[in-house]
């Protein structure tokens with residue numbers, strides 16, 4: 001087993017597993033954030049791509065699926081196993097990723113701010129079109145046989161719609177890959193499945209060093225919204241398109257329904273967010289909201305995909321709430337809103353989730369007074385707020401709860417998908433509370449089980 005991403009970082013998730021003649025990959029995510037990481041996207045894959053037999057995808061977030069088109073470009077021709085919902089969402093996310101990269105390369109070439117000459121996208125829409133036909137849909141809890149003694153099942157991970165934990169059986173050994181784990185107290189998603197037995201466990205560690213505060217996200221949001229509108233300001237929420245946008249729309253619709261905030265015009269300005277929201281509305285049996293909740297959500301928010309409507313909204317002076325991608329301000333339409341609002345002390349930029357190192361979102365959260373984008377510098381004068389409580393990941397206590405299902409300690413526990421402090425804390429916590437020796441997975445190292 002070799003970690004080819006998501007090792008001592010939260011992005012680029014990719015684990016290469018060999019067993020007998022099988023060569024499989026769990027996830028093939030994009031590196032994001034710090035430049036040293038992003039450059040890894042342009043490196044050749046650290047395994048022979050032509051020998052790869054299967055890919056198993058845990059969920060549709062870009063940091064788990066974002067390098068799939070590159071894998072196909074590099075010669076992979078096997079199957080990509082995933083849930084139906086992940087297939088729907090990954091198609092949306094990969095198309096959007098290709099489009100953003102094409103647009104950014106274009107813009108950099110036009111305005112001449114790229115150091116590469118000419119700037120080239122990692123992949124384009126054509127590469128994504130070659131990837132989607134290789135999706136092979138798998139139901140939760142059904143067994144997929146890869147070879148005589150290698151098989152796997154996907155189980156609900158509760159992280160975002162369609163997200164899965166991978167249970168891989170290789171001969172006598174059972175390996176459980178947590179993927180990204182959802183929370184036990186989510187108001188929207190069902191909790192992650194617990195396991196009684198695993199010989200090897202690969203465990204995500206995003207929030208290994210903290211516990212989510214006990215405050216309710218909807219109460220925090222109420223406060224930020226009311227404070228902003230008392231100043232006649234605009235509220236700009238950089239939002240992840242999948243899960244987070246729907247969660248925020250749900251909370252805003254509840255606050256309006258309960259008359260806790262004024263009926264402020266609210267928009268989701270994100271082609272990908274709109275597609276993901278429509279997917280969310282159509283798979284109501286896979287989340288906890290009922291039809292009345294969904295109807296309120298639909299009434300409460302105007303969905304915008306069209307570029308010209310987006311431009312009109314961008315230039316309107318009326319106070320409003322706008323949700324737009326990307327969630328960590330690494331690109332997307334939200335940057336145009338930032339350009340207009342970041343210099344106004346009456347406006348609020350509300351960071352609504354984890355901000356990885358090296359992203360503009362992390363800079364804002366850390367109180368940086370100047371932000372660079374579109375080849376220029378902007379002074380930060382708007383109010384910067386963070387909704388730390390909104391998270392689609394388990395925290396440290398939730399991780400212990402997830403592991404509490406185990407009847408016996410696994411022989412190997414590998415921690416991945418975390419930044420160094422989170423990994424170290426979780427390693428200590430597992431040793432203290434469960435007498436479990438966990439290893440922090442290293443990029444490019446091969447582990448033999």
Ligand SMILES: [Zn+2]
Nearest residue numbers: 059061159180
């Ligand atoms: Zn995720």
